[in-house]
Amino acid sequence: MSRPVPASARKRAEELRRQINYHNYRYHVLDAPEVSDAEYDRMMRELEDLEAKYPALVTPDSPTQRVGAPPLEQFASVVHRTPMLSLGNAFDEGELRAFDGRVKRQLGLPAEERIDYMAELKVDGLAVSLTYENGVFTRGATRGDGFTGEDVTLNLRTIRAIPLRLLVESPPPLLEVRGEVYLDKREFARINQEREAAGEPPFANPRNAAAGSVRQLDSSITARRRLDMICYGIGAAEGVEFDYHHEILEYLEQAGFKASPHSKLCRGIEEAAAYCREWQERHRELTYGTDGVVVKVDSLALQRELGHVSRSPRWAIAYKFPPEEEVTVVKDIIVSVGRTGALTPVAVMEPVVVSGSTVQHATLHNEDEVARKDVRIGDTVVVRKAGDVIPEVVSVITSKRTGRERKFEMPTRCPVCGAEAIRPEGEAVRRCTGIACPAQLLGRIEHFFSRGALNADGIGPALIAQLVAKKLVRDPADLFFLTKEQLLGLERMADKSAQNVLDSLESAKHPTLARLIYALGIRHVGEHVAEVLADRFGSLERLAGASEEELAETPEVGPTIAASIAAFFRQEQTRELLEKLRRAGVSPVVPAAAGAAEGPLAGKTVVFTGALSMPRAQAEQIVKSQGGRAASSVSKRTDYVVAGEKPGSKYERARELGVTILTEDEFRRLAGIEG
Numbered sequence: 105m106s107r108p109v110p111a112s113a114r115k116r117a118e119e120l121r122r123q124i125n126y127h128n129y130r131y132h133v134l135d136a137p138e139v140s141d142a143e144y145d146r147m148m149r150e151l152e153d154l155e156a157k158y159p160a161l162v163t164p165d166s167p168t169q170r171v172g173a174p175p176l177e178q179f180a181s182v183v184h185r186t187p188m189l190s191l192g193n194a195f196d197e198g199e200l201r202a203f204d205g206r207v208k209r210q211l212g213l214p215a216e217e218r219i220d221y222m223a224e225l226k227v228d229g230l231a232v233s234l235t236y237e238n239g240v241f242t243r244g245a246t247r248g249d250g251f252t253g254e255d256v257t258l259n260l261r262t263i264r265a266i267p268l269r270l271l272v273e274s275p276p277p278l279l280e281v282r283g284e285v286y287l288d289k290r291e292f293a294r295i296n297q298e299r300e301a302a303g304e305p306p307f308a309n310p311r312n313a314a315a316g317s318v319r320q321l322d323s324s325i326t327a328r329r330r331l332d333m334i335c336y337g338i339g340a341a342e343g344v345e346f347d348y349h350h351e352i353l354e355y356l357e358q359a360g361f362k363a364s365p366h367s368k369l370c371r372g373i374e375e376a377a378a379y380c381r382e383w384q385e386r387h388r389e390l391t392y393g394t395d396g397v398v399v400k401v402d403s404l405a406l407q408r409e410l411g412h413v414s415r416s417p418r419w420a421i422a423y424k425f426p427p428e429e430e431v432t433v434v435k436d437i438i439v440s441v442g443r444t445g446a447l448t449p450v451a452v453m454e455p456v457v458v459s460g461s462t463v464q465h466a467t468l469h470n471e472d473e474v475a476r477k478d479v480r481i482g483d484t485v486v487v488r489k490a491g492d493v494i495p496e497v498v499s500v501i502t503s504k505r506t507g508r509e510r511k512f513e514m515p516t517r518c519p520v521c522g523a524e525a526i527r528p529e530g531e532a533v534r535r536c537t538g539i540a541c542p543a544q545l546l547g548r549i550e551h552f553f554s555r556g557a558l559n560a561d562g563i564g565p566a567l568i569a570q571l572v573a574k575k576l577v578r579d580p581a582d583l584f585f586l587t588k589e590q591l592l593g594l595e596r597m598a599d600k601s602a603q604n605v606l607d608s609l610e611s612a613k614h615p616t617l618a619r620l621i622y623a624l625g626i627r628h629v630g631e632h633v634a635e636v637l638a639d640r641f642g643s644l645e646r647l648a649g650a651s652e653e654e655l656a657e658t659p660e661v662g663p664t665i666a667a668s669i670a671a672f673f674r675q676e677q678t679r680e681l682l683e684k685l686r687r688a689g690v691s692p693v694v695p696a697a698a699g700a701a702e703g704p705l706a707g708k709t710v711v712f713t714g715a716l717s718m719p720r721a722q723a724e725q726i727v728k729s730q731g732g733r734a735a736s737s738v739s740k741r742t743d744y745v746v747a748g749e750k751p752g753s754k755y756e757r758a759r760e761l762g763v764t765i766l767t768e769d770e771f772r773r774l775a776g777i778e779g
C-alpha cells in the first residue's frame with residue numbers, strides 16, 4: 105500500500121498540473137511562452153517530487169507521464185471506432201473543378217451553386233488517432249490499414265502539442281481526434297546530423313523520420329525527437345455535436361490542439377482553387393513539409409449525404425502540389441534485377457534533395473527509355489519524383505555535355521546470376537532466365553511478406569538476404585519451417601529477435617485470400633486484380649484449377665492476365681510451393697473482404713480472453729477481416745467471447761451476462777479458418 109495522500113499535497117499537485125499544462129500549451133501550441141524555461145522546470149520538478157513521495161497521486165494525464173515508459177516488446181493493435189479514410193487526388197485545377205461538379209451532381213444542386221469548402225494544408229507526416237475519454241487522453245494509434253492501427257499511446261504522450269487533457273469546460277465522454285504527427289524541417293536536419301555523427305543511416309525524409317520516431321518501442325527515444333502534431337478532424341464522438349467542419353477545427357483549437365493552421369473557409373470552388381494556387385507558391389515558407397491542399401465540404405449534413413466510395417469520402421479531395429524538379433549528374437548506370445527477373449537500368453546520381461528527401465537512384469525503366477531519353481553516364485539531368493515517390497529522370501540537359509559522357513549498354517547476361525537475359529519479341533523488358541537466380545528469389549520472398557501481401561513485420565530485406573545466402577530458404581514457404589536454432593545462427597540475431605521473427609511468421613499465416621494471391625507474385629496480378637480473383641474464385645484451389653478461358657471471362661481480367669495466371673499454376677514449382685504452404689498451415693481466412701458484409705462475424709463484437717494458440721493481434725485481424733469488431737471488454741452488446749486457456753474475469757462476466765462463449769476451435773470454424 106502506498107502512503108495516504110494529504111489533501112494539501114493533492115491540491116498542490118492539481119494546481120501544478122494545471123499550470124504546467126497551460127504553459128505547455130502557450131509554448132508548444134501558441135509559440136508564446138509566458139514563463140522562463142527555468143520557471144517551467146521548477147514547477148515540473150516540484151510535481152515530480154510530490155508524485156515520487158505519494159505515488160497514488162500519479163495520474164495518466166499528469167505532465168510527468170510524458171516520458172520514461174519502459175520499452176515495449178511490440179505494439180498492440182487498436183481497432184479504430186470509425187475508420188481512418190484516405191483521400192482521392194486532384195493533380196490540377198481542372199480535376200479540382202471536376203470534384204466540385206461531382207459534389208453538386210450528387211447533391212442534386214445546380215451547377216452555378218456555390219458550395220462552402222474548407223481548404224487546409226495537407227501536412228506530410230504520419231496519421232494518428234487520439235482517443236479522449238471524459239477529456240483524458242487514453243489511447244493513441246497509428247492509421248494502420250485504416251481500420252486497425254498500432255497502439256502508440258506511450259510515444260504520443262511525449263509529444264507536447266498533444267494535450268493529455270482537453271482544455272474544455274465539460275469534456276465529452278468520447279472524442280477521437282485525428283491529425284498528422286510530423287517533424288519540423290530543422291528538427292529533421294538535427295536528427296540526421298546526430299545520426300550521421302553516430303554512424304547511423306540518416307532518414308530519407310521528415311515523414312519517414314516522424315514515422316520511425318512514433319513507431320519506436322522505446323518511448324524515451326521518441327521523447328528525444330521533438331515531434332509535433334497538427335489536427336484536422338475527428339472520428340467517433342459522443343456528447344459533442346457540430347454542424348460544420350470549421351466548427352470542429354475551432355473546437356479542437358480551444359481544446360488545446362494546433363488545428364489546421366492557415367485553413368480557410370472558401371465560398372465556392374474558385375476561392376478554393378485560389379487558395380491552392382497561393383500555397384503552391386508559398387508552401388516552402390513553412391517550417392514543416394506539406395504536399396498539397398485538402399478541400400472539404402464544410403457542411404457536415406452535406407458530408408453525410410455525400411458519404412464515401414470504397415475508402416475515400418466523396419466530400420473531400422487532396423489537391424497535390426506538382427512534383428519538384430531538380431538538376432543533378434548521373435555518375436553511373438547500373439542494372440537491378442527484380443523478382444520477376446526484369447532487368448531495370450537505374451541511374452546512380454550525385455545526391456540531391458527533391459520534394460524533401462534525398463535522392464541518389466532513379467529508375468530508367470528499360471533500355472528503350474534510356475535510348476529515347478538518351479541518358480549517358482556523366483550527363484547532367486533533371487530528376488523528379490513520379491507520383492511523388494519513385495524518383496525518375498525527366499530529361500537530359502544536352503547543353504551541359506562535354507563529350508566525355510559514355511553511352512550505356514544493356515547487358516545480355518544477368519548481373520546477379522550470370523544466366524542469359526532475354527528480351528522477347530515485342531516486349532520492352534529484358535529478363536533473366538536463371539530459375540535459381542538469387543535476385544529473383546530475394547525479390548519474391550520480400551514481396552511475399554510485404555505490407556500488401558502477408559504483411560509480416562520484421563521479415564525485411566536484410567534478414568531474407570541472409571537466409572538466401574545461407575541457403576536456408578529456397579522459396580517463401582521455407583521461412584515457415586525455420587527453427588529458432590537456425591535463426592540464432594544469423595548475424596545480429598539474439599533470442600528475443602529470433603522469437604519475434606517466429607511470432608511474426610506465425611501471425612502472418614491467415615491472410616485474406618486476396619492478399620495470399622497477391623503474395624504469390626504472379627505477373628500482372630497486383631493488389632486489385634488479386635481482390636477480383638478472390639471474389640470470383642473463392643479459394644486458391646479453385647483459382648489454380650481454373651482454365652484460361654474461365655479466367656479471361658472474369659471482369660477486369662483480360663487474355664494477357666489470364667495467360668499469365670494459367671502459366672503460373674501450370675508450373676511444377678508453383679504446385680510444390682502451394683503444397684508446402686499448406687503443410688506450414690498457411691490458409692486464407694474465408695470468405696475474404698467481399699463477403700465481410702454478410703460474413704458470419706459481420707457486425708459482431710468479439711472479445712478474447714485467456715491464452716490462444718495464435719497471437720491476439722492475429723485473432724483480432726481475423727475478426728476484422730470478417731466484418732466484425734474486436735473489443736477489449738465484455739458488455740451486453742458483446743456477441744461472442746472467445747475463451748482460450750486460463751480465461752480471466754471476462755469469462756465470468758460473459759457468463760453473468762449470458763453472452764455466447766466459444767472455444768478457440770469454435771471460433772476458427774465460425775471465422776472459416778481451415779485447418
Ligand code: IVH
Pocket residue numbers: 188189190191224225226227228230231232247283284336337364398417420422
Ligand atoms: S482529411 C476522410 N485533412 O492525408 C478524410 N487529411 O490521403 C481524412 N492529411 O491519411 C483526411 N493533412 O493523414 C485531412 N488537413 C488534412 C490533412 C490530411 C494531412 C493526411 C491524412 C490522410 C491523408 C489522406
